[in-house]
Amino acid sequence: MFRYIALLLLLCTTAHASAIVDGLITNGNFEAGPKPNQLNGTVVMARNGIPSWEVSGFVEYIKSGQKQGDMMLPVPEGAFAIRLGNEASIKQCFPVEKGMYYAITFSAARTCAQDERLNVSVTPEWGVLPIQTMYSSSGWDSHAWAFKAKFDRVCLVIHNPGVEEDPACGPLIDSIAMRTLYPPRITNTNLLKNGDFEEGPYFLPETTSGVLIPPNIEDDHSPLPGWIVESLKAIKYIDSHHFSIPKGRRAVELVAGKESALGQVVRTIPGKTYTLAFSVGDAANKCVGLMTVEAYAARGIVRVPYVSKGTGGFKRAVLKFAAVSNRTRVVFLGSFYHMTTDGSLCGPVVDDVTLISTRTRPLHM
Known part of the structure; x- marks a missing residue:
């Protein structure tokens, strides 16, 4: 009897743990598609035609290599994707842990509309992500959006508010x-x-262009905890599997010049001296030339030039400053726009950022 109860507890614990797994959500790559009688050409006619999803409006089921006029529609992972037409949306509900923070990552590509954007929501939070700027030359970008779970079960909705x-x-x-x-x-x-x-x-895993972190005006909770994208453009989050990283497994790439700024507010003591140290480098993504990272804190500023050969590498930089208030904003931005030879936006990498107070010797009376 006790063994049976223990087995039930183990199964329940496993089931609860498996409900929240880092990775694709159920049928998140849309490889399971509608039945033939649920399609009219490429248009999904049944509300639950795509397994695990609920569709609304003009939703198309796209196969890799499919053409629209002279334009070929690529698919970044697997063989299928979906397209959201005017006022169309997809929805999936799943269990989460109430009070926890989560980041949604998804790939998106423009087609023929000029001003495309997506409304991403998990009740009661939402954000509008502009996708008219393409950062990678493949036509597909990966975007991140974060939320705090207000309930034990939530529904993710991705909606195209455009009218073409x-x-x-x-x-x-x-x-x-x-x-x-x-x-x-x-x-x-x-x-x-x-x-x-x-x-x-x-x-x-199948994308090699990093993940875009949106400006804070589009997201109440940053997908990059502790940091806020203070600029009009996104910054790129990169990993060591696809890029050169100064330290560890992850870093950020400032891909939009002065429009790509990253900041954090820290507690400081007015009049006390602090040392900000960080690494500046390149991601080994064929982004070449003179790159400059600007770092600001209180009244301090440092401009760090870095000559990139596009093959990886970095150097350390330091900014010493005196705090002028009990809260100090630390900001990093790139000085210029850069582009790889294949047309992808790129820029300097920032990593391994530390801030410490400068200790002084106590006076001996």
Whole structure:
């Protein structure tokens, strides 16, 4: 009897743990598709035609290599993706742990509309992600969006609010994944949270262009815990499997010049001196030339030039400053726009950021 109860408890624990797994959500790559009688050409006619999803409006089921006029519609992972037409949406509900933070990662591509954007929501939170700027030359970008679970079960909705003359002129969506975020803390060796950027959204294994972290005006909770994208453009989150990283497994790439700024507010003591140290390098993604990272803190500023050969490498930089208030904003941005030879936006890499107070010897009376 006791063994039976123990087995039930183990099964329940396993089931609960498996409900929240870092990776693709159920049928997040849309490889399981509608039955033939649920399609009218490429248009999904049944509300539950795509397994594990609920569709609304003009939703198309796209096969890799499919053409629209002279334009070929690529698929970043697997053989299928979906396209959201005018006012169309997809929805999936799943269990989460109430009070925890999560990051959604998904791939999106423009088609024929000029001003495409996506409304991403998990009740009661939502954000509008602009996708008219393409950062990678493949036509597909991976985007991240974060939320705090207010309930034990939530529903993710991705909606295209656009209204075009051609209802098929909407964004392509593929590879929707989720990762649990654990809020980082300051330590006795670093006043900055997540200074090594190891805590962040899920990387889609089949994509090689990193993950875009949106400006904070589009997201109440940052997918990069501790940090806020203060600029109009996104910053790129990169991993060591596809890029050169100064330290650890993850870093950030400032891909939009002065429009790509990353910041964090830290507690400081007015008049006390602090040392901000960080690495500047390149991601080994054929981004070449003179790159410059600007770092700001209180009234301090440092401009760090780095000559990139596009093959990886980094150097350390330091900014010493005196705090002028009990809260100090630390900001990093790139000075210029850069582009790889294949047309992808790129820029300097920032990693391994530490902030410590400068200790002074006590006076002997």
